[in-house]
Amino acid sequence: MANDLERRREIGQFFTPPLVAGFVWDMLEAIHGGRFPAKTRVIDPACGEGVFLREAAPRGKFAADRLFGIDIDETLAAVWGRDPLLKAARLAVANGLLDLPDRGVQVGSFDVVVGNPPFAGKGVRDLLRLLDETDGLGVVPETDLFGALVLQERPAPLGPPLKPQDRAKLDQLAKQLGRYTCWRLGKDTDNGEVESTSATTTGDLFTGLGEKRKNGSDEFARAAGMVSAWPLNRLLDPRRTETRLLLRRLASTAIEVFFMERFLRLAKPGGLIAVIVPESILASDQLGPLRTWLLTEMDLLAVVSLPQKVFAGVGANARTSVVFARRLLRPRKADDRPAVALEPDAPEDAEDNGTGPSLLMAAPNTTAPRFNLEHYFATVLQGVREHAKRFPAEEV
Template identity: 20%
Template sequence: MIELKRDGKGKIYSHIRKKWLHETPEERVRQEYLIILVNEYGYILDQIGEEVAVTERGSGNARADFLIWRTQQEKSEGKKPLIVVECKADNVTIDQRTYAQGSNYAQYVGARFFVTHNHRETKVFKVDHEKMAPNFDEIENIPHADATDKQIEVLIKRLKVFKEDEFADLLHKCHNIIRNREHLDPAAAFDEIAKILFIKTGVERRLRAGRVAKNIFTAEFLDEQKVVMDDPINSLFDQTKKEYRADKIFLEGEKVQLKHPTVVAIVKELERYNLSDTSEDIKGIAFERFLGRTFRGEIGQFFTPRPVVEFMVRFLAPKENEKVCDPASGSGGFLIRTFEIVREAILADADAEYDDFKQRLDEDKEIDEAEKAKLLSEKYADIQSALDQTREDSRMWKLSNRSIYGTDANERMARTSKMNMIMHGDGHGGVHHHNGFLNVNGIFEGRFDVILTNPPFGASVEPTDKVTEAQVALEPDVEKLYEERYGDPYREARGRLKAAVGSSIASLFELPKSEKSKIKTEILFIERCLDLLRPGGRMGIVLPEGIFNNPSLVHVREFVEDRARLLAVISLPQETFGASGASVKCSLLFAQKFTDAQQSDYDRIKAESRNETDAKYAAQIDAERNRLNTLIENAKKEKNTESRKAVQKELADYEKRMEALIASESRALLKHRFNYPVFLYEAAKVGITATGEIDSNELYPNDRLPTGITLTALELYRQFEADPTSFFV
């Protein structure tokens, strides 16, 4: 057994090189992993090489952090090592480039395994030297020092059993325990497993924060508590509900509706997993697989296919510090992918910042190694502090707590979305159970940089759908919290909502033709999304194709054109949503809300176009009105009611016809004067078949491009964005 040694003066001891080294972030990771190799895997120092050159002399300075031989004798005889280890500083994101680097080192020295490691991630790969590169596959583990040849061969043949599969299967097993023991339908069983997961994540969060001394999410604890209280799981659930009180995802009197033996059986299955220590990739993918299997197969809930989500998020490219909202968030797909992409960008920026700093230090010949190590450690600590998700106002904290917002009117979907985000690494704080047409928490008009949504289709907002007191009411402490957080814009938004109590929801919008008329939800969501955007904000929305071509909906299209620049319309194939049981053909609308200056310019041109068109027909209309009004007056004098009504109808028809003509011509003139190109694309393959199977995908760069496609829709749009003239025909 060996232990980590520090001299307290900025140096760390290398047991293999038998000397003190300056403790850089990279050196710290390397020496800490050596402790694991020796103490946990049983390797001795004499069979490990550290900082070993893995290129021919004169061809570069590439060095492996560790080479590990089967035995000390094989190392001394210069035989091929068994394992290559490549370590990276904790602030460095390990990615495909690192895997390729490890593979190249293993290829050069003939090693059968390579490891990539830092405290964010450790992965193990086997290398097949009989194949051309890429010739490596991820496996479960490296062999221990005392592994036999047979054990090594078994390990090589055992490709990694993805933990997300294991966890997804476990969630499904718990779901089935509830269904079978409690005889609940799939939807009700899902609601109960969701409550249990919220309890578990809450307990883990309190453990991390030091608010509880031991893990109370165990079957043993629940059985102990059953002796002194009637319903221990609901005691824990009451604490959980308090934590999510402001989000309104649980009803005040809601309970876990499961018998104690059922709860204990589920907790026993889940307690061995520490979700806090499980990577976001694993638990996030697992939860989504569980959702897909449960909702599609048993509950029949509608989800936006992942390739469509990926394309829409990449298209709008949300950035750090931008505020993003989905007012019909469903399972949270758009919010989760936004969170992941922005997080990846932050980590990449942190990597680049550290690498740039290190390179400048390396180039400065006046700084000695001790000072360089000190400066690198300080820079590393500074970067890590900015990435610390628990530190208020850090980059990651802002992303998790002040950037992502969503709401869903369906209680089950709001819970699902929030839990899905927790599983993917957080950002759940802005997700609420609430009517998406109404302001809540940080979701109010003029606030968002990006809106991404797939609103519900087909249903209508009826005149009888009123704004209720219950939808507006907040506890005083919650109201105060939000007022302090969001300031006057929030107070004004709340004021508008409070004033609307008792009025129809439709009365809050312009698109409904009257308060007494019903309107399709997808149409109202278009206006809601535009309202939520700040000037210059960007929107991506899934819409039924009728919105784009139905003559009766021209007023909807003009409503959008009057407030935003259309960026692109992407037509999706009929079968895109077939796996969810939806047969409607859809398109994606991307638009950018006018800035204040653009809106002012547009309104001026619109008014001028209308005035010019009015003037063009003014004399003609006056003459015809005078003629018809004279006929009406004559009919009145002659008391010829039938003739008067006929002429009055003729006048009304004429005025209606001329109004339509003027509106059409002034709109055409407006479009001519406020002219810009719009990207149109009709996709045939979008990554999913009508039955939900993976398919070729032409939407964005991926490894399943359809035959004949060289540039994807996203790549073509980026070219169009840079220079649309090359697309003109």
């Protein structure tokens, strides 16, 4: 049991309690304006044991082949096979950050993207092994979510050589992640480090959005251009400066940052997104540019904070929230994004500035006598249903 918990922590895997998954689906239905039609395509790209898909199955009479789940953990396949609600779903053991065209998993093809992706853990640091293929240098990973512009190098013994199939997998991962936007967002300083965009206090969600974001540095732009033009049937060349920068930067980027963009990418224009995220996504100074960019791609509809101990039973004690959003039909300019000024300490609505839907905020008062999670969820849902008009339903 201890070994299994340690393994889950290493990959940032913390399974969602059914009560939370049920609440997320209740919220999605309230935002949508009712049950989803059977033709709705749903995906959880980090599905774990499948709790979000299991909760979806009896709702709206979803066609089983419209429910998709992906997880990198090979031990879960047997769990899926024993679950009658998941037997007909389209499940795959794979990296949820990558497209699977032969399985019908491609960007912009899902009506609902829902889940609790991994956070913390080792992320994609295995990409650094591609550097070891040529020069015998190890790297010291930064503790920051984006780290420095490049990681500091120091001599280190080579690990075991990569097998050809393992190198090919890491190479494919680097190529696909190199096409993401999140790893090259940041404000550059004169010494080449990524600077915070604001002095954010810990409790403020989506703060610092008034800061102007510079696009990726020239170095990032060159690395992104290189990987986008690189032939798919050729391995990346770690001797190239652009490749080495790409690999270090990808390895410095937290796994939850990649998954935040992945949820957005998988949604159709107009599709709904519900994702459980750690506090860093909402409040980290360094991720201000990420939040700014996200608001050019989606309408933020609701942020519901969860009690800190909601995942304590599965080995996590992090502060988390559920973010509900709708992907825009077309990206908006950064200057046109809605202003978001949030005070998360009270379950109140943010003001609507006329450029997007009003934002519903909720935070639990766990110090209240006889605090009850079910009652908290019911109160939030009641508020959403009473103001359903702020969430106009989209055809899916």
